[in-house]
Amino acid sequence: MPNLPPLSLYIHIPWCVQKCPYCDFNSHALKDEVPHVEYVQHLLRDLEQDLPLIADREVRTIFIGGGTPSLLSGSAMQLLMDGVRSRLALAPDAEVTMEANPGTVEADRFSAYQRAGINRISIGVQSFSPQKLQRLGRIHGPDEAKRAAKLAQGLALRSFNLDLMHGLPDQSLDEALDDLRQAIALNPPHLSWYQLTIEPNTLFGSRPPVLPDDDALWDIYEQGHQLLSAAGYQQYETSAYAKPGYRCEHNLNYWRFGDYLGIGCGAHGKLTQPDGRIVRTVKTRHPRGFMQGNYREKQYDVADIDKPFEYFMNRFRLLEAAPRSQFVSYTGLAEHVIRPQMDAAIAAGYVVETADQWQISEKGKLFLNSLLELFLPEE
Numbered sequence: 001m002p003n004l005p006p007l008s009l010y011i012h013i014p015w016c017v018q019k020c021p022y023c024d025f026n027s028h029a030l031k032d033e034v035p036h037v038e039y040v041q042h043l044l045r046d047l048e049q050d051l052p053l054i055a056d057r058e059v060r061t062i063f064i065g066g067g068t069p070s071l072l073s074g075s076a077m078q079l080l081m082d083g084v085r086s087r088l089a090l091a092p093d094a095e096v097t098m099e100a101n102p103g104t105v106e107a108d109r110f111s112a113y114q115r116a117g118i119n120r121i122s123i124g125v126q127s128f129s130p131q132k133l134q135r136l137g138r139i140h141g142p143d144e145a146k147r148a149a150k151l152a153q154g155l156a157l158r159s160f161n162l163d164l165m166h167g168l169p170d171q172s173l174d175e176a177l178d179d180l181r182q183a184i185a186l187n188p189p190h191l192s193w194y195q196l197t198i199e200p201n202t203l204f205g206s207r208p209p210v211l212p213d214d215d216a217l218w219d220i221y222e223q224g225h226q227l228l229s230a231a232g233y234q235q236y237e238t239s240a241y242a243k244p245g246y247r248c249e250h251n252l253n254y255w256r257f258g259d260y261l262g263i264g265c266g267a268h269g270k271l272t273q274p275d276g277r278i279v280r281t282v283k284t285r286h287p288r289g290f291m292q293g294n295y296r297e298k299q300y301d302v303a304d305i306d307k308p309f310e311y312f313m314n315r316f317r318l319l320e321a322a323p324r325s326q327f328v329s330y331t332g333l334a335e336h337v338i339r340p341q342m343d344a345a346i347a348a349g350y351v352v353e354t355a356d357q358w359q360i361s362e363k364g365k366l367f368l369n370s371l372l373e374l375f376l377p378e379e
Helices: 036-053 074-087 107-116 130-135 142-154 173-185 214-230 249-255 304-315 324-331 335-347 362-366 368-373
Strands: 007-013 058-066 089-100 120-126 159-166 190-195 234-237 240-242 259-263 268-272 278-283 296-301 351-353 357-360
Touching (some): 007 249, 007 268, 036 259, 074 089, 089 249, 107 142, 120 142, 159 173, 159 214, 190 214, 214 234, 234 249, 249 259, 259 278
Antiparallel strands (some): 190 240
């Protein structure tokens, strides 16, 4: 029997006020009112259908993402969290995160979320420049973003995160660093600072804006990283920075190849079974189909040949060392299966190996795609 990884729960709320031009997440612009209670009832039924895949395992973290979860009313969030707690063994000290859009933040609603059991809020700021926010199709302005951060701070939550982008259309180095300085001034325990990428099937994908070139992006990253480090933030994942003791446990479990239930429109799940199989689930993307009770779009077992790539694609996003024993216990494979690929990674200077762990090197971080390609299954 494998050593089962820690278990998380991801809950997807699919609606947004409007779809942003860079967004490739499963989100749907709101045409009418959010069907608060009805959707929560479907979420709980979806959860019930997945329970046989986790037996009575304890859930360590919850992440409520979207879309815009902060469109959900306080009473609907209470109904959801009560329903989750009555159906699952939730750890007493579980981290429970909810994403919030600054344009939908109200003090009363934030307090209601906290009463429902939310103890960490992730605020999608993206930029403090009114012009850049407009280009990104965001519905909030810089003042709302600052107000949301101050509200989160006043709630005495376990933690809160600010989401910030760089490499925005026509963004200069000074503009990018100014955004970062304003975010740091709000003193969030956690900062997600990531580069805008143009994804297919988005408005930006069909009409790409002019983005900073590679040299400018490198300057932004290098100087921004120095700013964050000087302010006491430690980078622990490609785009995640935290004050000591405030890393996001949900994200850590995901990147460590932990298990997670995924409920709601388009949610993905990864669940290791007592017999060693790794089961992946994918839920129906569109709210209409989901709310007809057709929750699960597909379910399949991960083939042994795909496990090394899937494992390292997650694991090498983290800057911490990866215990060698965890590869065996989390994939069910013997280490000799990936020995040639790992030897090639070590020879290329991408990874440093010790008796009990693998550490991605600075070169490995820079050439992450080349490192991961070594573990792709052969055609």
